[in-house]
Amino acid sequence: MEIIFKNVTHSYEANNPLAALGLDDVSVDIKNKKFTAIIGKTGSGKSTLVRHINALLKPTSGTITVGNREITPDTNNKNLKPLRKNVGMVFQFPESQLFEDTVEKDIMFGPMNFGVSEEDAKLAAHDMIKLVGLDEKYLSKSPFDLSGGQMRRVAIAGVLATHPETIILDEPTAGLDPVGRKEIMDLFKNLQSEGKTVILITHNMDDVANYADEVIVMHDGRKVAEGTPMEVFNNQKLLRDDMLTLPQSAIFAQKLSKKYFKFDQLPITISDLSTEIKRQINGD
Amino acid sequence: MNKLILGRYLPGDSLIYQLDPRGKFLITFYFIGIVFLANNVVSYGFLLLFVLFAVYLSKINLGFFLRGLRPMFWLILFTVVLQMFFTPSKTPLWSFGILTLSKEGLIISAYIFIRFVLIIFVSTLLTLTTTPIEISDSIESILKPLKAIKFPVTQVALMLSIALRFVPLLIDETAKIMDAQRARGVDFGEGGLIKRIKSFVPILIPLFVSSFSIAYDLAIAMESRGYKDGEGRSKYRVLSWSMRDTLAAIVMLVITVILLFIRSY
Numbered sequence: 428m429e430i431i432f433k434n435v436t437h438s439y440e441a442n443n444p445l446a447a448l449g450l451d452d453v454s455v456d457i458k459n460k461k462f463t464a465i466i467g468k469t470g471s472g473k474s475t476l477v478r479h480i481n482a483l484l485k486p487t488s489g490t491i492t493v494g495n496r497e498i499t500p501d502t503n504n505k506n507l508k509p510l511r512k513n514v515g516m517v518f519q520f521p522e523s524q525l526f527e528d529t530v531e532k533d534i535m536f537g538p539m540n541f542g543v544s545e546e547d548a549k550l551a552a553h554d555m556i557k558l559v560g561l562d563e564k565y566l567s568k569s570p571f572d573l574s575g576g577q578m579r580r581v582a583i584a585g586v587l588a589t590h591p592e593t594i595i596l597d598e599p600t601a602g603l604d605p606v607g608r609k610e611i612m613d614l615f616k617n618l619q620s621e622g623k624t625v626i627l628i629t630h631n632m633d634d635v636a637n638y639a640d641e642v643i644v645m646h647d648g649r650k651v652a653e654g655t656p657m658e659v660f661n662n663q664k665l666l667r668d669d670m671l672t673l674p675q676s677a678i679f680a681q682k683l684s685k686k687y688f689k690f691d692q693l694p695i696t697i698s699d700l701s702t703e704i705k706r707q708i709n710g711d
Numbered sequence: 712m713n714k715l716i717l718g719r720y721l722p723g724d725s726l727i728y729q730l731d732p733r734g735k736f737l738i739t740f741y742f743i744g745i746v747f748l749a750n751n752v753v754s755y756g757f758l759l760l761f762v763l764f765a766v767y768l769s770k771i772n773l774g775f776f777l778r779g780l781r782p783m784f785w786l787i788l789f790t791v792v793l794q795m796f797f798t799p800s801k802t803p804l805w806s807f808g809i810l811t812l813s814k815e816g817l818i819i820s821a822y823i824f825i826r827f828v829l830i831i832f833v834s835t836l837l838t839l840t841t842t843p844i845e846i847s848d849s850i851e852s853i854l855k856p857l858k859a860i861k862f863p864v865t866q867v868a869l870m871l872s873i874a875l876r877f878v879p880l881l882i883d884e885t886a887k888i889m890d891a892q893r894a895r896g897v898d899f900g901e902g903g904l905i906k907r908i909k910s911f912v913p914i915l916i917p918l919f920v921s922s923f924s925i926a927y928d929l930a931i932a933m934e935s936r937g938y939k940d941g942e943g944r945s946k947y948r949v950l951s952w953s954m955r956d957t958l959a960a961i962v963m964l965v966i967t968v969i970l971l972f973i974r975s976y
Contacts, residue, residue: 483890508896516894523884524891526916536913540896571920585895 428494428513428592428624430457430480435489437475449475451648452489457641462616462625464635464656467645467670473628474519476645477595480626481514482507493593512541515591519598522570522578530556530573530581531566537589548588555584560610576607583611593624600631612638636660636674636695646670660695676700721839725770726955732845733852734956738963739837745967746829754973755825761966762832769840779835780828787827794820843875848948865942873929881922888917 437450450472457463465473478484479491482498491498496510518524527533534555535548543551556566559580565573570581583599596615600608616638619625629635635642635656642659644652652665665671673681677693680700684690688707694700727735749755766773780787798820800813838846851868858864889899892913899910 478890481894483893504898508898511894511896514894516891518887518891518894521891523917523921524888524895524913526913526920537895589896 429459429492430494430593430624430626431492432456432476432479433490433492435476435479435486435491437479437484438487448648449484450479450486453648453650454489455643455650455653457624457626457643460619460622460624461640462619462627462638463641463643464627464629464639465643465645466629466632466635467651471645472648473645474597475648477516477597477626477628480593480595481511481516483516508541512589513591514593514595515586515589516595517583517586517597517599519601520579521582521586521599522575524582524585525570525578528569529566530568530570533570533581534566534585534588537585541589543589551588551590552584555588556581558587559584559614576603579603579607580611583614587618591623593626594618596625596627596629598628598630600629600634632660632672632674633676636676644670656695657692661692719838720842721771721775723769723771723840725768725840727765727769727836727840729955730840730959731950731952731956732841733849733950734952734959735837735841736846736849736853738959739833741963742833743830745970746826748967748970748974749822749826750974753976754970755822757969757973758829759825762829762836765836766832769836771836771839775839776832776835780831783827783831787824790827791820791824794823843878844872844948845950847871847875848950852950865944866940877922877925880925881918884921885914885918888914 432453432455435450435453436448439447439449453472453476455476465476467473475484479486479498480493482502482504485498485502486500488500493510493514498510525533527536531549531552534552535545538548538551539545552566553563556563561577561580561584565577565581570578573581579599587594594615599615600611603611612634615625615627627634627639639656642652642654642656643650644659644665651670652659652662654662659665659671660673660677662671666673673693674695676697676699677695680688680690680693680703683704688704690703694703746758749758763773766776795816796810796812798811798813798816800811800815803811803813805812841849847868850871851864854862854864854867893899897910897913900907902910
């Protein structure tokens with residue numbers, strides 16, 4: 428599903444002395460079946476932006492088109508289920524949404540809300556628990572007996588169990604250990620290569636460099652840049668205005684360029700960096 | 712949640728904001744008490760003028776207070792209508808069965824309406840201009856005499872300030888969990904009563920779990936910073952009573968005297 432934001436403005440607590448602008452005239456086009464990363468500082472409007480995609484928030488003005496569904500300021504709360512079934516959303520620290528007495532029931536909760544039969548929901552639970560890297564024996568446990576990382580996986584399984592076409596991830600690996608982080612990110616990359624649209628909010632620039640096809644940079648509720656990771660991380664203006672930090676490889680390349688090396692474009696992944704170093708040592 | 716104005720704090724700066732919270736707290740309750748002294752048109756008009764003047768001093772938009780009345784609308788309407796039709800009178804203007812409409816009934820219901828407005832305005836004024844932490848500090852200092860009967864004032868004050876500190880946190884958490892469950896297909900506020908109540912299970916259970924885990928973490932963090940029990944600690948937030956607080960108290964006394972005068976006149 429292609430997602431198009433057209434001049435979307437969102438103001439929290441509109442018509443109130445406490446009103447605060449969350450989004451300011453944002454127009455973006457999130458491409459179908461791509462891995463899009465949304466980056467920007469805390470409070471730049473990333474979360475506000477993605478909450479519009481499944482109509483948890485509605486724009487104060489402007490429209491959002493999700494597939495063939497249009498969300499406007501007048502969209503009412505009825506009939507949002509088909510939209511929400513198609514847009515799966517993994518919130519920050521999603522383990523706080525677990526509540527059933529077994530892991531299996533918790534994973535089945537989403538599909539059953541969207542009208543899937545109990546047997547099918549059960550099947551989905553069995554598939555999903557394996558997909559997120561847990562053994563099937565966990566299905567009969569209480570989610571509250573699991574470790575933080577396992578709870579995270581169960582919560583993600585619960586969102587994926589509805590088979591959404593678009594998956595929105597709000598810092599899905601925050602607070603995970605490095606191995607768990609890589610496993611989870613690889614899982615989402617695989618889902619994308621199977622034909623899903625993935626939207627990732629992150630503060631981890633290495634994840635952006637390694638996984639994303641497209642990047643959207645937000646600042647103060649406005650979109651300040653979009654493009655491929657290579658384009659965005661080589662955008663000197665963004666770096667100068669301090670709206671962006673670089674992936675580790677690019678930082679290392681910057682340091683190298685102060686000594687004998689020279690880079691036309693900053694390499695953003697470790698493999699790019701090592702190929703470039705090899706080429707310069709052998710070539711020149 | 713967002714509609715309820717009463718109980719919220721609105722950042723600002725004016726004379727009312729700068730008053731000592733203890734004074735404001737006591738004056739508000741005192742005022743609610745003396746509202747019942749009023750018994751005729753002049754006294755009610757006088758109190759209304761006074762409250763409007765206080766609102767003016769607070770520099771907060773009057774519309775904000777009017778909006779604060781909205782959640783209480785049905786209660787006010789219910790009481791006023793009840794008074795209007797059920798006040799016994801020898802000279803009814805209109806009557807039907809047990810319903811009587813009379814001049815006395817109309818006047819009493821108008822009084823009750825004004826009384827509601829006064830009380831709601833004054834308490835809204837208190838919460839809008841006083842931070843929750845100031846309110847809990849003033850409760851602590853007002854309860855202090857109870858120490859004489861072994862009432863654990865400091866513990867209660869700590870409890871209050873922690874509770875108040877967690878109100879916004881829990882509201883945020885509730886909103887977050889609701890969003891997460893909505894994204895998983897829960898419809899809040901749809902369907903019959905039973906279905907609606909059931910739809911709150913996916914919010915309440917995670918909320919309880921996270922409250923307990925926050926409480927546990929906070930207790931450990933407090934202990935590791937040297938907290939043992941409420942006693943023997945110093946106070947960082949010190950309230951100061953100044954000239955204008957004394958003046959505010961004097962104004963209240965003057966108003967009481969004037970009210971008593973108008974009342975017996």
